[in-house]
Amino acid sequence: MCVKITAAAKALPPYWRETKDILPFLDTWLIGQETRFQRKVRKIFENAAVDKRYSIMTPAEVFSQTSFEEKNAIYARESIKLGETALTNALAKVGWKPTDIDYLITVSCTGIMIPSLDAYLINSMQMKQDVVRLPVTEMGCVAGISGIIYAKNFLKANPGKRAALLAVESPTATFQIDDYSMANIVSAAIFGDGAACVLLSSHDDDEGPEVVAEEMYHFYDAVHMMGFSLANSGLQMILDKGVTETIAAHFPAIVHPFLEKNRLKIDDISHLIFHPGGRKIVEVVQELFGKLGKNIDDTKEVLRQYGNMSSATVLYVLERFMEKQPEKDTYGLMLSFGPGFSAQRVLLQW
Known part of the structure; x- marks a missing residue:
């Protein structure tokens, strides 16, 4: 199943x-x-x-x-x-x-x-x-x-x-x-x-990419980096300027061990379904993935057309890949960052 x-x-x-x-x-x-x-x-x-x-x-x-x-x-x-x-x-x-x-x-x-x-x-x-x-x-x-x-x-x-x-x-x-x-x-x-x-x-008759694996990754001592404070005027944004550097420092530990647990390497991933947090984060991740021979063009396009819509944004990127109907047996990696500070990953196989 x-x-x-x-x-x-x-x-x-x-x-x-x-x-x-x-x-x-x-x-x-x-x-x-x-x-x-x-x-x-x-x-x-x-x-x-x-x-x-x-x-x-x-x-x-x-x-x-x-x-x-x-x-x-x-x-x-x-x-x-x-x-x-x-x-x-x-x-x-x-x-x-x-x-x-x-x-x-x-x-x-x-x-x-x-x-x-x-x-x-x-x-x-x-x-x-x-x-x-x-x-x-x-x-x-x-x-x-x-x-x-x-x-x-x-x-x-x-x-x-x-x-x-x-x-x-x-x-x-x-x-x-x-x-x-x-x-x-x-x-x-x-x-x-x-x-x-x-x-x-989990119906046998339904079709689509399989969710092969999933995992959360939590950064220690980083709860101050992102979130909201509840003020009398509403939800007030907290956004630390060190977010991009923190992501870059943790990036190898976020991606490679997760793939290795599933007997894969980054070379095996055909589709990068990454949340576009903002231009700086996108540039950092693009550089990191670019060194690995990958691109996040769909992520950049969603950011350009819609901006960052918080939790919904990575699902816009996913929709773009679903509409492309990727080849059978190809893998996709979904990745988001958010308050906590945390990174969450899902491995898909078409």
Whole structure:
């Protein structure tokens, strides 16, 4: 019995802007700041390798003085819409019904909902009443791969079942209007909103790449590097400037032992499904993989078209590979980094 990924699908919010169209809003926000600082912030946006991003709010709403309560209410309302669209799109790809799902995992870190998103979808989509729910929060960008790991373990223990992993994120809802720190600015420059759904199965009749192996890797003494602090104004970004160097230092220990456990080397990996955390992280990983004769072109393209959508982003990269229908017996490596600090990996075989 094996666990397979049968489909991946995305859903996008109603509002979008190219980065050049956001700059006028940025200039207004920066009025009163030093000229040199204003130029620096503009360059961060212009050099972020993000051409376009989507949002649950208009730019005017993002750059407005709204409370945590108001922005979180928008997050909750729009998350339900996006989640249902992403799940519907994924089900349509394989001809499943909502009642075919036995295990529903929802992941998000950019807002607060109790009850969680899955409860609303069970009602609106009339899913089965005994569906197993797992809402996952507080894991940031790695949660997309975390959800695949949790789904794989559930399905391996329950043959003939099906799971849906749903990632819905709105980093724009966390933008802090009164915070001129580099963490808030860099976050605004690289992040966008979006949702994605991945369907997995332990049914013999379902097809797709097999989840061969999965593993988490936790960095010691690095909890300060990435995350959110909960302020009266909302979720305030924490982003340490040493993230890229830390990833580079740990990279060999993250990749090679994991492959060796599965009797593989990097040469055996045809498809790199890497989470685009931001331009600097992408450049570091591109250099590291490039030395190994690999590329992360699809990762760069997702970052360019959508920005970093936290947990959903790596699933956008996965969807691109699923649509290519890779050759049989080829391997793919999924990789994400996130708060903790942690790296999470999944090995796929088509």
